[in-house]
Amino acid sequence: MPQIFPKKANNLPVVSLVGTMFGGVLLILLVWYYFSPDFLWTGYQPSQPVEFSHRLHAGELGMDCQYCHNWVEVSSHANVPSTQTCMNCHNQIQTQSLKLLPVRESWASGRPIEWVKVHHLPDYAHFSHAGHVDAGVGCETCHGQISEMEVVYQAESLSMGWCLECHRQPELYLRPNEEITTMNYVQPADFVERNLERIREQGIQPPTNCSACHY
Numbered sequence: 113m114p115q116i117f118p119k120k121a122n123n124l125p126v127v128s129l130v131g132t133m134f135g136g137v138l139l140i141l142l143v144w145y146y147f148s149p150d151f152l153w154t155g156y157q158p159s160q161p162v163e164f165s166h167r168l169h170a171g172e173l174g175m176d177c178q179y180c181h182n183w184v185e186v187s188s189h190a191n192v193p194s195t196q197t198c199m200n201c202h203n204q205i206q207t208q209s210l211k212l213l214p215v216r217e218s219w220a221s222g223r224p225i226e227w228v229k230v231h232h233l234p235d236y237a238h239f240s241h242a243g244h245v246d247a248g249v250g251c252e253t254c255h256g257q258i259s260e261m262e263v264v265y266q267a268e269s270l271s272m273g274w275c276l277e278c279h280r281q282p283e284l285y286l287r288p289n290e291e292i293t294t295m296n297y298v299q300p301a302d303f304v305e306r307n308l309e310r311i312r313e314q315g316i317q318p319p320t321n322c323s324a325c326h327y
């Protein structure tokens with residue numbers, strides 16, 4: 113989907129209203145109203161320097177996400193893999209493929225492949241993978257059916273309203289940690305009860321105060 117307006121244009125009504133705002137409660141309600149989960153950025157799908165397919169690697173070949181995106185459970189960023197990770201296989205598989213020429217060139221020169229970032233949060237909003245993955249939020253919940261994507265696109269809005277929808281009711285979204293990278297996860301019938309129990313036991317409490325995400 114082509115992106116028609118710059119990302120910030122969506123926020124202009126809020127900015128002008130904030131100037132004339134009085135009570136804090138009213139401000140919060142308006143902010144929530146304006147940041148409904150719909151967002152122009154959804155569907156953003158830049159083309160990449162290599163025709164790398166998640167549908168093939170994570171889908172058909174069944175590779176685990178963490179083979180390539182390691183450290184998500186301990187780090188704020190989910191690494192995009194280095195050329196070496198690709199060459200673990202592609203020094204033997206499809207060694208003459210033209211599609212893999214940029215990968216072989218990167219390996220020979222030591223210059224990393226310049227993957228185009230798909231998901232962006234603005235600098236004023238802070239997000240870390242580790243806390244989410246450890247608390248049982250699956251990749252699929254935030255990134256969609258990656259294992260069916262030929263080219264990755266942004267499946268969810270990543271708007272503030274979207275973050276808060278889950279932060280207010282995490283019991284609707286969590287799954288056991290061994291299912292974090294599972295695609296097409298099927299929720300058991302009693303998943304809300306199980307999640308409520310886990311939330312109580314582990315004291316899971318996603319923040320809704322402004323300063324948790326804006327500092």
Ligand code: HEC
Pocket residue numbers: 160164166169170175176177178179180181192193227228229230231232251252255258259263264293295
């Ligand atoms: C063989 C390695 C490999 C595997 C396995 C893999 N990925 Fe990726 N992933 C990549 C590469 C390379 C990129 C950067 C290029 C692109 O966007 O396609 C990427 C990009 C992404 C992005 C977009 C990052 C951004 O720029 O915002 C997401 C999200 C993602 N992968 C999630 C997953 C998930 C979820 C799985 C498991 C279902 C998975 N990946 C499995 C290699 C892999």
Ligand code: HEC
Pocket residue numbers: 177178181184188189190191192231232233234239241244245249250251252253254255270292293
């Ligand atoms: C709670 C939502 C959420 C979950 C769960 C999640 N991600 Fe992300 N992911 C994001 C957001 C938001 C960004 C953009 C971060 C930014 O721009 O600062 C992102 C960015 C990425 C990127 C690009 C590199 C980076 O860190 O900016 C990759 C790769 C990625 N995610 C892979 C994964 C994988 C693999 C999993 C599962 C193990 C996963 N994500 C789980 C929300 C999530």
Ligand code: HEC
Pocket residue numbers: 162163164165168169173175180193197198199200201202205206209210211212215
């Ligand atoms: C675990 C092994 C493995 C890893 C790691 C791996 N691939 Fe692959 N890749 C394959 C296999 C198997 C095929 C399918 C080969 C075929 O169709 O004959 C393939 C096919 C491809 C193709 C299509 C080639 C063509 O000409 O059709 C591209 C492009 C590709 N991989 C890119 C990458 C990139 C980029 C990475 C690193 C981010 C990567 N692969 C990591 C196993 C791997």
Ligand code: HEC
Pocket residue numbers: 233237238239240241242243244247249253254270271274275276278279282285315316317318319324325
């Ligand atoms: C599907 C559910 C879900 C979504 C979507 C989600 N979160 Fe969270 N978030 C959680 C859970 C669960 C926790 C963990 C709370 C705990 O461990 O007490 C958390 C914790 C956090 C924390 C505090 C802990 C940390 O990791 O620093 C911040 C900040 C945060 N989230 C920001 C965001 C932002 C920004 C977004 C949107 C881009 C977002 N979250 C989207 C569920 C979610």
Ligand code: HEC
Pocket residue numbers: 120123124126127140143151233234237270271272275276279319320321322323324325326
């Ligand atoms: C769970 C994390 C989270 C919490 C809590 C949160 N925000 Fe946000 N906020 C975000 C994210 C993510 C964005 C960026 C969304 C986007 O890219 O559209 C954002 C964007 C904004 C913007 C838009 C800035 C602009 O460009 O004009 C304002 C204003 C804002 N937040 C105010 C608040 C206020 C006030 C609160 C407290 C009531 C709050 N936020 C609480 C995550 C959060």
